[in-house]
Amino acid sequence: MSKHDFRGGVLIENPYPLNQLSVVEVPPPKKAIYLLKQREGASAKPKVKVGQKVKVGQVIAVSNNDYCVPMHSSISGVVSAIDDQPIAHSSGLKVPSISIESDGKDDWISLKGCGEEVDKCTPDEIIEKIRNAGIVGMGGAGFPAHVKIKGAQGAKTIIINATECDPATLCDDALMRKYPEEIIKGIEVLMYACQSQKAIIAVEEDKVDAIIKLNQTIKNKNICVEAVPIKYSTGAEKLLIKLLLDKVIPTGSFASSSGVLCQNIATVKAIYDAVVIGKPLVSRIVTVNGSALKNPSNYEVRIGSSFSDIVKKSKPSANPHEIRVGGMMMGVDVPDKNYSICKITSSIIVDEIKIKQKESACIRCSKCNEVCPINLLPQQLFWFCKSDNTKKASSYDLQDCIECGCCSYVCPSHIPLVEYFQYGKALVKKELREQELAAKSRERYEFKEFRLDRIKQERDKMMAEKKAALKAKMAKEKDNKAKIAEALKRVNDKKK
Amino acid sequence: MIEAIIVFSIFALLLGLVLGFSAKKFKVKGNPLVEQINSILPQTQCGQCTYAGCKPYAEAIAKGEAKINQCPPGGQEGVDALAELLNVDTLPLNEEHGETKPKHVVEIDEELCIGCTLCIQACPVDAILGASKVMTTVIASECTGCDLCIPVCPVDCIYLIDLKPSMDEYVPNMEKVTNV
Numbered sequence: 001m002s003k004h005d006f007r008g009g010v011l012i013e014n015p016y017p018l019n020q021l022s023v024v025e026v027p028p029p030k031k032a033i034y035l036l037k038q039r040e041g042a043s044a045k046p047k048v049k050v051g052q053k054v055k056v057g058q059v060i061a062v063s064n065n066d067y068c069v070p071m072h073s074s075i076s077g078v079v080s081a082i083d084d085q086p087i088a089h090s091s092g093l094k095v096p097s098i099s100i101e102s103d104g105k106d107d108w109i110s111l112k113g114c115g116e117e118v119d120k121c122t123p124d125e126i127i128e129k130i131r132n133a134g135i136v137g138m139g140g141a142g143f144p145a146h147v148k149i150k151g152a153q154g155a156k157t158i159i160i161n162a163t164e165c166d167p168a169t170l171c172d173d174a175l176m177r178k179y180p181e182e183i184i185k186g187i188e189v190l191m192y193a194c195q196s197q198k199a200i201i202a203v204e205e206d207k208v209d210a211i212i213k214l215n216q217t218i219k220n221k222n223i224c225v226e227a228v229p230i231k232y233s234t235g236a237e238k239l240l241i242k243l244l245l246d247k248v249i250p251t252g253s254f255a256s257s258s259g260v261l262c263q264n265i266a267t268v269k270a271i272y273d274a275v276v277i278g279k280p281l282v283s284r285i286v287t288v289n290g291s292a293l294k295n296p297s298n299y300e301v302r303i304g305s306s307f308s309d310i311v312k313k314s315k316p317s318a319n320p321h322e323i324r325v326g327g328m329m330m331g332v333d334v335p336d337k338n339y340s341i342c343k344i345t346s347s348i349i350v351d352e353i354k355i356k357q358k359e360s361a362c363i364r365c366s367k368c369n370e371v372c373p374i375n376l377l378p379q380q381l382f383w384f385c386k387s388d389n390t391k392k393a394s395s396y397d398l399q400d401c402i403e404c405g406c407c408s409y410v411c412p413s414h415i416p417l418v419e420y421f422q423y424g425k426a427l428v429k430k431e432l433r434e435q436e437l438a439a440k441s442r443e444r445y446e447f448k449e450f451r452l453d454r455i456k457q458e459r460d461k462m463m464a465e466k467k468a469a470l471k472a473k474m475a476k477e478k479d480n481k482a483k484i485a486e487a488l489k490r491v492n493d494k495k496k
Numbered sequence: 497m498i499e500a501i502i503v504f505s506i507f508a509l510l511l512g513l514v515l516g517f518s519a520k521k522f523k524v525k526g527n528p529l530v531e532q533i534n535s536i537l538p539q540t541q542c543g544q545c546t547y548a549g550c551k552p553y554a555e556a557i558a559k560g561e562a563k564i565n566q567c568p569p570g571g572q573e574g575v576d577a578l579a580e581l582l583n584v585d586t587l588p589l590n591e592e593h594g595e596t597k598p599k600h601v602v603e604i605d606e607e608l609c610i611g612c613t614l615c616i617q618a619c620p621v622d623a624i625l626g627a628s629k630v631m632t633t634v635i636a637s638e639c640t641g642c643d644l645c646i647p648v649c650p651v652d653c654i655y656l657i658d659l660k661p662s663m664d665e666y667v668p669n670m671e672k673v674t675n676v
Contacts, residue, residue, distance in 0.1 A: 040664045091666035386670075419668065426667040433665065438539035441640045444621035445541045445549055451622075 004243045008373035009231040010406050012167040015328070016289045016349075018296050021209075023174045023285055025300045026313065028056075028075045030102050032304030033085050033340040036061050037095040039142040042068040046098055052079045057109040057280050060098050069134040069144050073100055074282035074302035076107035088325040088339045090332050090422070097340075100304070113278030118189050123153065126193040126275050133274030134281045134343070139235070139264035140326050142344040145271065149193055151254060152261035158190055158199040159244060162210070162265040163228055165235025166327030169347040171285040172265050174298035176203070176210035178285075179269055180217040186272030187223055194261055199223045200244055201265070204230045232329065233373045233404040237262045251400055266346075281343060288314045290350035292321050301341055307348055308337035316350055324349040329405040357414035368407035368417060374400055378407040378417050385424030390431055393424045401425070529558045536577045540569040541620035542642035544594045549620060563587065568594040569641075600656050601639040602646065606631050608653035615645035615654060 037043030044061035048054060054073040061071040080101045084094035114121045114129070121129070131146035139161060152158075160183075164172045176183065187199045203211050205227035214225050226244060228234050238249045241260050249255050255262050263271075266284060273279040282303055289296040294315035301310055307323075324331040325339070327347055368378035376397055384393035398421060407417040534554035545566035547553040556562035557578070564578040565587040572589050579586035589596070604615070604624075611629040623639045626632025636657075646654050 037663065087663070089663055089666075090668060091661070091663055093661060093663055093666070095663065420670070423668045423670050430665065430667055434538075437640075438535075438537075440638070441539040441541060441621050442534070442550070444623070444638060445539065445551075448620060448622050449549075 004226070004228050006231075006234075006239060006243055006373060007375065008371050008406065009233045010371050010409055011230065012232045012329075012409070014167045014170075016168055016291060016293075016296055018170055018287075018289065018298070021170065021174055021177060021298065023178050023298045023300050024313070026302070026305065026310065028102060028106050028302050029305040029309055030104075031080070031306070032073075032075050032100050032102070032302060033306070034060065034071050034073070034098045034100070034304045035085060035087050035095050035340065035342055036071060036097060038087070038136070038342045038344055041065070043096055044068050044071050046082050046096075048079045048082075048098065050079050050082055053077070053103075054079060054100060055107050055109045057111065057282060059280075060100075067144055067147060069131060069136055069146070070280075071098070072134055072280040072282055074304050075100055075102045076105050077102040086339060088332055088334050088342070088345070092335075111278040113274075113276045116185070116276060118192050118275060121275070123193045123195065126189065129275050129278075130193075130271055133270070133279070135267060135270045135274060136281075136343050137264050138266035138270065138284060138343060138346070140330065140344050140346055142342075145263065145267050148254075148256065148263070149190070149261065152256035152259075153194050154259070155194050155196050155256060155261040156198065156259045157245060157261075158187070158194060158196050159240060159260060159262045160187060160199060160201040160265050160268055161235055161237070161240060161262055162201055162203045162207075163235040163240065164204065165233060166329050166331075166347065167232060168289050168328040168349055169287045170289075171287045171298055171346050173207050173210050174287075175266055175269060175285050176207070177213055180213045182269050182272045183214070183265060184217050184220070184223065185276060186268040186270075188220060189271055189275045190261070190263065190268060191222070196261070197222060201225045202228050202234075202240055202244060204228055204234070206230050232409075233402070233406055236373065236402045236404060238402075239373055251397065284341070284343065284345070286310065286341060286345055287347040288350070289347060290321075290324075292317045292319065292350045292352045303341055303343055305341045306337070307339045307341070310341070311337055311348060311350055314350070317352065319352055322351040322353050324351070329409070330403060359415050360413045362413055362415060365412060367410045367412065371406040371410050373404060373406060374402060376401055378421075381424070382415065382417055382420055385420040385427075388427060390424065390428045394428060398424050398428065527555075527558050530554045532581060533557050533578065536570070536574060536581060537567060538569045538574065540640045540642045542569060542640070542644060543620075544568050546593070557582075563590065565590045566593045568596050571596040597641070599659050600641045601636045601659065602634055602641070602643065602654050603636070603657045604632055604634055605653040605655065606633065608651050610651055612650055614648040614650065618644045618648045620644060 042063055042065035044063040046061050048060045054060060055076045056073060058073045059070050060073050077100050079098060081099040083097060085097035087095045127146050127149055130149065135145040136142040137145060162172050162176060164170060191199055199222060201214060203225055211225055211227060228243060234240060237255060241247050241249055241255055241262060245260065247258055249258055270281045283300055284303065285298055285300050287298050288310055296314050299310055323334050323337060325334055325345060325348055326332055328349055362379065362382060364379060366379060372378055380396050381393055381398055401421045403418050403422060405418045411417060534551050537550040537554060539550050541549045545553045547556055553562060557564060565575045567574055575589055576586050609632050611626060611632055613626060613628050616624045616626055620642060621638060621640055623635045624632060624645060625635060
């Protein structure tokens with residue numbers, strides 16, 4: 001047992017152990033589709049036209065929004081389409097995308113990095129390089145890495161999150177075994193960019209090989225590896241910080257404001273590539289796993305490759321499948337394999353179709369309360385979300401729910417609690433959005449009333465002034481006429 | 497006996513002064529009920545309730561001149577919320593005032609627009625931009641979907657545009673989840 005522990009969480013064994021942990025490198029695909037919006041927020045705008053030739057690493061879409069990073073081509077070839085394509089999101093919606101057909105050459109742009117001596121660049125230059133390389137948090141949330149780092153400049157401690165967390169995902173383990181040197185160098189880059197003194201790599205205690213390999217590679221006494229319990233949901237950022245540093249990050253605030261930066265280990269590797277070599281984010285390691293596969297494995301694939309091509313390499317059975325993206329606990333179910341790998345796609349799970357347990361009534365066993373790692377009351381929240389009572393749900397801290405799925409996992413009544421909480425959160429967000437819109441149109445309506453009133457008053461004033469001027473003019477004319485008449489009379493009188 | 501009367505009179509006087517002062521100082525301007533009602537109304541400013549906007553309708557409800565079921569954009573939910581606030585029985589939405597339409601905005605066909613500016617004057621939230629005899633356009637982010645500009649257009653170049661569902665605004669369908 002490691003020295004760190006926390007309340008709640010569940011012990012879940014990997015239901016689909018891999019035969020081999022080495023990473024299979026997949027050659028560049030024939031066609032790649034790049035989704036220009038991979039998380040909530042702004043979407044990048046295409047910078048290329050249909051028919052244009054592109055090289056590997058070339059920027060194909062950019063955005064002015066700081067929360068939206070540029071997208072790079074991961075293959076060389078010709079832009080074949082710019083349209084909307086489906087994204088692995090519970091909404092089932094389509095998002096803007098760019099499709100590129102390969103020319104089979106894998107022709108790269110010329111790469112220019114800082115080299116091993118990172119201190120030749122300033123921290124700000126490094127952050128700019130990270131932004132330009134299109135790096136986002138690769139654990140699953142996809143938050144832009146440069147925004148996080150910029151906010152955490154001066155942070156004392158950096159935590160490198162290598163706790164896969166999800167039981168069926170093993171891409172971080174594979175990454176640590178394959179690229180230990182790059183990872184350590186990447187951490188040094190990150191420490192330099194943030195001017196921090198200490199870095200902790202958090203690895204689950206059962207990843208013995210990875211821990212040994214990292215420890216052998218570390219030369220810097222300010223970097224250490226900490227083994228954390230294999231209990232599920234350790235990998236949630238705030239939980240990990242609590243676990244390692246005993247610091248509680250308050251609701252609604254970021255870890256960076258407490259002097260901690262937490263980055264995923266795959267992100268660190270991407271930062272190494274971007275800063276030292278100058279290579280943008282064009283590939284990642286994806287775990288392909290599940291009960292329907294003969295040969296589950298970790299694959300290093302180009303971003304934009306299609307799911308079905310990669311799943312085929314793991315020899316799926318001929319039956320229809322259930323597909324889940326992004327982990328067995330926190331992932332999203334998708335109807336088919338017609339999706340493409342995003343920067344945040346950590347795993348694809350392909351299962352034989354299981355009979356789903358029917359949801360039955362809550363028996364108030366309070367198992368969900370026991371496993372909730374952030375001490376919420378899922379049982380109470382369930383009632384409030386079910387009855388659309390957003391006010392009550394918010395007062396029971398619905399917003400703090402990290403959607404880890406521990407509660408749904410242990411529920412003996414098979415209630416999909418997390419889905420209720422996602423619904424509740426979406427409802428709260430919708431209400432807030434509507435309130436904001438109403439406030440805006442109300443303000444604009446009131447301003448129009450005020451404007452019309454002001455115009456009326458101005459017009460009235462102008463009319464009054466005109467009237468007065470006209471009166472004065474008429475009076476003057478009358479006066480002049482009288483004077484002329486008087487003069488004429490005088491002349492006539494003289495003549496007589 | 498006299499002491500007690502004097503003491504209590506002084507007390508009464510002091511308290512009276514405090515009450516009189518605070519009544520002036522903390523006087524609530526306008527009817528607070530109007531504000532509360534107005535904050536429930538959707539602020540579409542469409543006038544389907546037969547009043548000139550949401551605030552006039554709120555005033556009419558507060559005075560008891562209007563019924564609470566005259567606002568189609570607010571839907572049945574809005575009527576229920578008003579009933580709860582006013583502590584009265586809820587009513588079904590009055591269909592005479594129109595039906596609840598899905599959220600939308602309008603768009604002007606710039607090829608056909610003749611620049612008559614009639615729509616600019618009709619827009620209750622100044623969401624239409626343009627000037628006499630030049631092309632006119634709608635600021636979609638400010639449009640409330642009140643549709644007041646549509647009947648005044650002499651060349652019928654204003655169309656309804658349904659808002660595209662977006663990933664950021666997605667609300668899961670709970671019926672789908674629970675029926676599994």
